[in-house]
Amino acid sequence: MPHAIRHTYSFQNIKHINIMLNANEILQKVNESLDIISRGREPETLYEPIRYVLSIGGKRIRPVLMMLTYELFRDDPEKIMMQACAIETYHNYTLLHDDLMDNADLRRGHQTVHKKWNANTAILSGDSMLVLAYQRMAQCDPDKLKPVLDLFSETALEIGEGQQYDMDFEQRNDVTEAEYIEMIRLKTSVLLACAMKIGAILADAPVADAENLYKFGEQVGLAFQLQDDYLDVYGDSAVFGKAIGGDIVSNKKTYMLINAMNRADEKQRARLSGWIDAKEFDAGEKIAAVRALYDEIGIDRLALEKINYYFEQSRKYIDAVGVAEERKAELMSYVARMMKRNY
Numbered sequence: 001m002p003h004a005i006r007h008t009y010s011f012q013n014i015k016h017i018n019i020m021l022n023a024n025e026i027l028q029k030v031n032e033s034l035d036i037i038s039r040g041r042e043p044e045t046l047y048e049p050i051r052y053v054l055s056i057g058g059k060r061i062r063p064v065l066m067m068l069t070y071e072l073f074r075d076d077p078e079k080i081m082m083q084a085c086a087i088e089t090y091h092n093y094t095l096l097h098d099d100l101m102d103n104a105d106l107r108r109g110h111q112t113v114h115k116k117w118n119a120n121t122a123i124l125s126g127d128s129m130l131v132l133a134y135q136r137m138a139q140c141d142p143d144k145l146k147p148v149l150d151l152f153s154e155t156a157l158e159i160g161e162g163q164q165y166d167m168d169f170e171q172r173n174d175v176t177e178a179e180y181i182e183m184i185r186l187k188t189s190v191l192l193a194c195a196m197k198i199g200a201i202l203a204d205a206p207v208a209d210a211e212n213l214y215k216f217g218e219q220v221g222l223a224f225q226l227q228d229d230y231l232d233v234y235g236d237s238a239v240f241g242k243a244i245g246g247d248i249v250s251n252k253k254t255y256m257l258i259n260a261m262n263r264a265d266e267k268q269r270a271r272l273s274g275w276i277d278a279k280e281f282d283a284g285e286k287i288a289a290v291r292a293l294y295d296e297i298g299i300d301r302l303a304l305e306k307i308n309y310y311f312e313q314s315r316k317y318i319d320a321v322g323v324a325e326e327r328k329a330e331l332m333s334y335v336a337r338m339m340k341r342n343y
Contacts, residue, residue: 021077023064023334029078030063033085037132049113049125050132053092056110061338062195063088068331069199069213072323080202083148086136087195090152093129094159096122101167140202147201155194162186169253173261180258181222189221212317219314220335223307227339229254230303233291245287251276255306260290260299268293311339 021029034054038047063084067077098104099112100122106112114122137152138145165183169175196217200210232247233256247254264272272293275286294300318328 020071020075020330021067022330023068023337026064026067026077026084027060029081030060030067030084030088033081034088037085037089037136045121046125046128049096049117049121050129052116053096053107053113053125053129054089057108058088058092059338060088062091062191064334065192065217065331066195066199068334069196070203072213072321072327072331073200073203073205073209080140080199082136082139083198083202086133086152087191087198089129089136090133090156091191093126093133094163096126096129098163100126137198144202148198151194151197151201155190158186158190162188162190166253172253175253175258177255177258177262180253180255184225185218185222188225189218192221192224193217206322209321209323212320216314216317216321219310219317220339223310223314224339226255226303226307226310229256230300230307232256233294234300245283245291248287248290249283255303256294256299259302260294260297263297263299263302264293268297 035051037054038050041047066084066087067080070077070080095107096113099107100114100119103114104112105115112122113125117125134149134152137148140148162183162185165179166187169180169183193214194217197210197214200213205213229247232244232254235244237244246252247257251257260272261269272290275281275290278286318332321328
C-alpha cells in the first residue's frame with residue numbers, strides 16, 4: 001500500500017504534506033526490528049528460542065496500535081520502534097509461559113518452546129524476554145521514562161492477575177459473566193490499552209487524549225476476546241486460522257459456556273453437564289452437541305450483542321480524542337480489519 005498522505009493547512013491556507021506510515025508498513029518495520037532484537041548476545045542456547053518465538057508469526061497488533069496511536073499526534077513513528085518491539089516481546093513472553101503452563105504442543109502451527117527444547121529452557125528464555133522487553137521500553141526520552149514504566153509495570157501485574165483468575169475459574173462451576181469480563185479485561189484488554197496509551201505518552205499527547213485512547217483500547221480488547229470466544233464455536237476454521245471447537249472440547253470457561261450454564265433450563269443444563277463431565281467422547285460429536293445447546297439457549301445472539309456493545313462503547317472514547325478525523329482514519333481502518341468488521 002502507498003504511504004498515506006495527510007494535508008494540513010495553516011491560517012494562510014498554505015498546504016503542508018506529511019508522510020505517514022500505514023499499518024502494513026508499520027508491520028513490516030516491526031518484523032524487521034524484531035528479527036535483530038537479541039543479535040550478538042550469547043549463549044545461543046538462551047537466545048535461539050527467543051528468536052524462534054518472535055519469528056513464527058503473529059498479528060503484531062500491539063506494536064501496530066502503539067505506533068498508529070503515536071501517529072495521531074506526530075509523523076515520526078519509527079522513533080518509538082524500540083518501545084513497539086518491547087511490547088511485542090513482552091506479549092510473546094506471556095505466550096511462551098502460557099504454553100508451558102498449559103503444556104501446549106503447538107503455537108501458531110509450530111512446536112512450542114518447551115516441546116522443541118525443554119521446560120527449563122522455556123522458563124529461562126521467557127524470563128530473558130521479559131528483561132529484553134523492559135530494556136527496550138526504557139529507551140525512551142528521559143522525561144517519559146517514569147510514566148511509561150509505571151504504566152507498563154502496572155499492566156504486567158494486571159496480566160498476571162488475569163492469568164491467575166483464568167486458572168482459578170477452571171476449578172469453579174459458578175463463574176459469573178461479570179467475573180469473566182473482568183478476567184479478560186486483565187488478561188487481554190489492558191495490554192492493548194497500555195500499547196495505545198504509551199504511544200500517546202511518547203507523542204506528548206494531552207493527558208485527556210491519552211486516557212481516552214487507553215479506554216478505547218480496553219473496550220476494543222474486550223470485543224476482540226469475546227469475538228475470539230464466539231469464533232471458536234461459530235467461525236470458519238479456514239478464516240479463523242485454527243480448528244473450531246477447541247474451547248468446547250477442553251471445557252474452557254468462556255463467555256459462551258459461562259452464559260450457557262447460567263441461562264440453561266434444568267434439562268439443558270443436564271445435557272451440557274453430561275458433555276462437560278464426559279471422560280471419553282468423540283470430539284466432533286461433542287462440539288456439534290454443545291453448539292446445538294448454545295443455539296437453543298440463544299448464546300450466539302447474546303455474544304454478538306455483547307461484542308457490539310463494547311464496540312459502541314469504544315466509539316465514544318475515540319470520538320473524544322481531540323485530533324482531526326482524517327488523522328484517525330488509518331487507526332480506525334486497522335481496528336476494523338483487525339476485527340474483520342466495519343465500524
